[in-house]
Amino acid sequence: MPHSDARRAREFTDPEPQGAPRDRALPGSGPDEAFLGELSGRRVLELGCSTARRAARLVRAHGAVVDAVDPAADAIGRARAEHGSLPGLRLFHTALDAHLRTAEPYDVICSAGGVPAGELRRLLPSLATALVPGGALCLSVPDDDPTPVRPDGQPTAPAPDAWETLLAAHGLHVEETVTAPASGPANPPGPARGTGHLLVRARRPLRVVGRPRGGGPPAAHAAIGVGAIVHGPRGLLLGRHRRGTWELPGGTVEPGESLQDTVVRELREETGLRAVPSDVRLLGTLLDEVGGMARMTVGAVVTRWRGEPADQPGESVGDWRWHPLDRLPPSLFECSAQSLTVWRPDLPIDHAPAHFTPYST
Numbered sequence: 001m002p003h004s005d006a007r008r009a010r011e012f013t014d015p016e017p018q019g020a021p022r023d024r025a026l027p028g029s030g031p032d033e034a035f036l037g038e039l040s041g042r043r044v045l046e047l048g049c050s051t052a053r054r055a056a057r058l059v060r061a062h063g064a065v066v067d068a069v070d071p072a073a074d075a076i077g078r079a080r081a082e083h084g085s086l087p088g089l090r091l092f093h094t095a096l097d098a099h100l101r102t103a104e105p106y107d108v109i110c111s112a113g114g115v116p117a118g119e120l121r122r123l124l125p126s127l128a129t130a131l132v133p134g135g136a137l138c139l140s141v142p143d144d145d146p147t148p149v150r151p152d153g154q155p156t157a158p159a160p161d162a163w164e165t166l167l168a169a170h171g172l173h174v175e176e177t178v179t180a181p182a183s184g185p186a187n188p189p190g191p192a193r194g195t196g197h198l199l200v201r202a203r204r205p206l207r208v209v210g211r212p213r214g215g216g217p218p219a220a221h222a223a224i225g226v227g228a229i230v231h232g233p234r235g236l237l238l239g240r241h242r243r244g245t246w247e248l249p250g251g252t253v254e255p256g257e258s259l260q261d262t263v264v265r266e267l268r269e270e271t272g273l274r275a276v277p278s279d280v281r282l283l284g285t286l287l288d289e290v291g292g293m294a295r296m297t298v299g300a301v302v303t304r305w306r307g308e309p310a311d312q313p314g315e316s317v318g319d320w321r322w323h324p325l326d327r328l329p330p331s332l333f334e335c336s337a338q339s340l341t342v343w344r345p346d347l348p349i350d351h352a353p354a355h356f357t358p359y360s361t
Contacts, residue, residue: 035178035201037136039064042107045130047096047123048114052079052089059088067092067106069099070114100126105327107131110138113197117141121166125240125319128170129329131204133348137172139163139200140180163200169244171209171330172202208328210337210351224296226250227339228263228280230273230305235322237309238329238336239270242316245333248340249273249317263300271309271320279304284358286338297354299339 033039039062046055049068058064069092070076076093083089092099096115100123109127111120120127120139127137141163164174178199227250230237238246251266253259260277267273283299311318323329325347332340337351342358 033058033062035176035199036108036110036138037201039108041065043067043104044108044110045069045099045103045106046114047109047111049079049091050075050114052083052091054112055079055089055091056083056086059086064088064108066090067099067103069094069096071095097123097126100130101321103130105130105132106135108136108138111140113140124166124170125244128172128204128331129321129323129327132327133204133206133208135204136175137167137200137202137204139202140197141200142197163198167200167202169331172204174200174202176201204330207348207350208330208332208337210332210334210349224298225252225335226259226262226266226298226300227336228267229299229301229339229343230267230271231301231325232322235324236328236340237271237320238323238332239309239317239321240319241333242318245331246329246336247317247333248336250336259298259300263302267302267305270312270315270317272307272312273302273309274306275302275304282359283339283342284356286335286342286354286356288338288352288354295335297335297339299342301343 036044036058039058042064044055044058044064044066046052046058046066046068049055049070050072052068052070055066055068058066065088067090068079070079071094073093076091079091084091096119109131115123120141131137163177167174180197180199227248229248238248241247249267249270251262251270253262254265257265258277259282260280263280264275264277267275279302281301281303283301286297286299288295309320311320325344328340328347328349332349332351334351337349338354338356340347341349341351342356
């Protein structure tokens with residue numbers, strides 16, 4: 001991963017008129033436009049836009065189509081007064097996560113210091129899925145940000161490596177980091193800040209990569225499971241495991257259960273959706289090996305269901321969302337990735353190989 005010094009980082013903000021109020025965001029903490037990549041005609045999202053001077057500049061100077069979002073009503077009010085009539089710029093006063101969940105995916109998403117590093121970490125699953133395949137995520141974080149990469153919350157590496165690890169866990173590839181010096185008042189009010197900012201550009205791969213849950217073998221009683229493909233007009237249903245992977249509904253076959261019964265039960269327990277065994281079409285058995293143990297997964301298509309998916313108490317998978325097949329999220333659980341490519345071999349998913357035995361019916 002290339003790491004550049006401060007000479008590569010120039011001011012991202014326009015010069016401010018004398019006496020003008022400053023942004024809430026840290027001034028000068030973001031990258032210049034070259035760091036964001038090609039912008040002409042691209043859909044761009046700026047998070048924590050404050051008065052939207054940066055967003056307006058991207059529209060005027062580069063022909064980008066920009067959505068600028070800030071949860072602060074006073075900031076968006078000032079932005080609308082200054083730039084509300086600018087074609088190509090849309091301003092949103094809303095929670096960041098809510099916007100990421102509902103907006104059409106973007107070519108570029110940037111945050112130039114207006115969103116705290118801890119909030120950016122919390123938003124990473126939504127940020128990854130809010131990018132089009134090949135889209136770029138450009139973030140500015142304090143260079144002494146204690147990004148947690150261990151369960152105890154302590155960093156195991158300098159900030160650039162820690163952020164690379166964290167972004168990779170959400171299916172994003174870090175292309176470049178830049179260390180930029182702090183700017184603005186020498187002694188800003190509030191808590192003490194670090195010496196500068198780390199500017200990170202990551203990209204969502206064009207193809208989805210199946211990610212194993214862990215390096216060890218599954219428990220013996222969990223060596224056979226089912227994955228339920230629920231696809232309809234709104235897309236494919238996937239949930240996020242608490243460890244970060246996106247997965248199909250599914251789970252372990254219990255003693256005495258038929259495979260169709262397992263699909264119906266797991267679908268109800270994890271999502272709240274209701275189906276009957278006759279609504280389940282079994283595709284076949286996927287066989288691979290993990291740590292010397294054979295792992296069997298049965299892919300299944302649910303042809304009809306009732307209800308709306310919702311998080312269920314006590315389940316390890318939640319945040320159920322419908323995903324278009326051409327915009328599947330990164331970090332698919334490997335067993336789910338294998339089942340999906342059996343169902344639709346044309347899907348752009350890469351994963352470890354598995355031997356597939358189709359069922360005759």
